Amino acid sequence: MHPAPSVIIFTALSGLGFGMMVFLGLGFLDVSGWVAFVFVAVAYALSGGGLLSSLFHLGHPERFVKALRQWRSSWLSREGILSIVTMAVFGIYAVMWIFTDVRNPALGSLAAALAVVTIYSTSMIYAQMKSVPRWHSPMTSVLYLLYGFAGGALLTAQVTLAGWLMLALAVVQVVTWVQGDGAFAKTGSDMGTATGLGFLGKVRLLEKPHSGTNYLMSEMIHVIGRKHIMKLRIIALTLGSLIPAVLLLALPSGHVLGLVVIMIHLVGLFAQRWLFFAEAEHVVGLYYGQR
Amino acid sequence: MTTLPQSTEKKLGLVIDLDTCVGCHACVISCKEWNTSNYGAPLSDMDAYGAEPVGTFLNRVHTFEVKQENKPAQVTHFPKSCLHCEDAPCVTVCPTGASYKRVEDGIVLVNESDCIGCGLCAWSCPYGAREMDAAEGVMKKCTLCVDRIYNENIPEEDRVPSCVRTCPAGARHFGDFADPESNVSILTAERGGMELMPEQGTKPVNRYLPPRPKTDIEQIDILAPLLTRQPEETGGFLGWLDRTLEKL
Known part of the structure; x- marks a missing residue:
């Protein structure tokens, strides 16, 4: 997406x-x-x-x-x-x-x-969105709620609570990624079911319907930047939850530390949200031989 | 209301014959022509004469190749437009009620003056049937030519969707799937009409007739008799001349 x-x-x-x-x-x-x-x-x-x-x-x-x-x-x-x-x-x-x-x-x-x-x-x-298998999971809600709680606790200076919530967030984030990576295959949708031609053999796109792009492709088949996904996941995980958790739980609290942790968490949060969309594959990509 | 009707009186939709479609894209063009000049906002093109033209289309023809191991490939042209699903997710996600399914005939339509252009309906559609118009900022989709099929100002034979009317191969059929005696119901029953991505649970109304498995047909070289020269048996003066010259 x-x-x-x-x-x-x-x-x-x-x-x-x-x-x-x-x-x-x-x-x-x-x-x-x-x-x-x-x-x-x-x-x-x-x-x-x-x-x-x-x-x-x-x-x-x-x-x-x-x-x-x-x-x-x-x-x-x-x-x-x-x-x-x-x-x-x-x-x-x-x-x-x-x-x-x-x-x-x-x-x-x-x-x-x-x-x-x-x-x-x-x-x-x-x-x-059933059409976006990575999103179509209760984990999406757990993740959004935990990001809200952890960030909310951090911004309202609940240092210890925020630290533990950040740790929980890190675990949930990893579980969500692992589950999400297998979500598309679990739907059973492939080019065979999308075209109904699966019974004839292996389906591949021979020609696109048009030479250029279209709304569907630019909105739902986002492939730019997918090659950096592992790096971005590490950034999102460490900055979004792990480093904030360690800093909050291990160091003595103070205004300066609080501000630093907020900044680190924000960078991680934005990386995570970018990934949330960029990583999500829409089944319509099957009609274009892409994901 | 963006809740779906419990049932619709009619289930209007299309049967698309993948065995017959020749991939000429005439349906794409006639759809664009009719729908850019009639119901709702026009279907705009951006950078139409530039390097990277893009535009809004309600119907597009993809071409797929199917291949079994150690067998020749089979090519299928695949027109794709809205399937007017019974359980249309594009309707229920709409926050404004602009996207709706008609109780009387099951057509899924967009009320463009209520559409805020959030794009959520296009996201929810597994088939890519909806496209946001870049000029108007509203969602466009196949209307089954709702302004043709009931239009008493045009000749009766024209009261079918533009794509059906124009198809030179007769690969597109329009009718009521709720009526078991209709042309589309009979075609679907006789030819094993397929649902696309049934696992998405959208219950699409449109059906696709599967192409014959051409790779299983025994290979007959229809050109063979023409390529081997047969002794000519011509009569008359030329035949006599031919035979005489042959003897010399």
Whole structure:
């Protein structure tokens, strides 16, 4: 799949923002007033910024309100509604926290629960795609949730918790890659089933339908950069979770270290999201003799 | 609504005969011509006269080669357009309700004024039946020529999808799969019409008729009699002259 920057930024940043809301809503981080305001502002900048970025991916961003209608069937629609509701509920909680120094536990827990469901619905936009076997797995949701939790814990200064979550993330990330590598073969889809010609022998593409490229090929058959996949996986794994985990658990905590770990985690997170799209193969590639 | 109908009154769709298709791409061109000038936004081309032209098409013809070991290869031309699936994933993923399946005839359509161009429906389609138009920013797909098949302003023989009407080989058939007596149902039953990628669980309506396994046919060299010179038996004056000259 084509790793569009707008979608990479959307999933990465909104995951972090809603991850922060989970911990702030559950009453973690014992601060108040201006300090609380800064944390709330960061959570909003990340979640809101991510959502705004996703609009740049649309052919008609001015019609985005229409996307809130089909919550009965569409995960994208659910994600849109849930993120708005989450931000609204968290907003009430945050205003009370900042101005009256009251952290309403009921309201906070509700906001935290909504934030979890929002991250889950983001993951389901991808996990529902049967046509993209690597994504079509519960592991996609586990991964998105853990990235949200680990990043959220890190950004709300939950040093030890963030360290352990980063370790869990590293394990889940490796499991997801191993499982994902065999996902396409498990579907049973090949050029034989795609064309129905499998009963005649081994199928190969003799001629493409056109001399150039097309929307399908540029959007769903992304082969550029796949040769660097192992290097990028190592970067995503070490910077995204392993090094942050070691630094958080082994070194004495402090603001400078926190900032360094956040930067390292961000680089790893973006590498992971780039891979998430670039590595994913769509079955339509079978009609083009590519994956 | 982007939830799928429980069932549709008709199941309109195509039967594509892979045994007959000659790969001329006439269906591709007539589809583009009809659909760029009728229902919905035109099918744009980008850089049409430049070095790297790309464009929106609702129907494309791939060509595949099938090969068994120690046997000659067999070539099959393979037209591909929307299969109007009964369990169409492109409909349920749509966040706006722009993508829908009609209850009356099962045609999957896009309401272009509601489409936000998120591209999720194209991602969900295993067959690559949907293409985002680069100029309009909305999703385009086969409409089964919904503006032809019910159109009383055109002659009756033209009230079939443009690709079916134009196919010079008669490789494309249009009809109602819900009716067991229809041309498409009979063709499917008699010729073993295939579903594409049934393991994707989309329940496609369109069917493909399999090509005959040509590599199993005993090899007959139809040119052989023409290539070996046979003694000529001509009558009349020229025959006499030929025979006489031969004797000399």
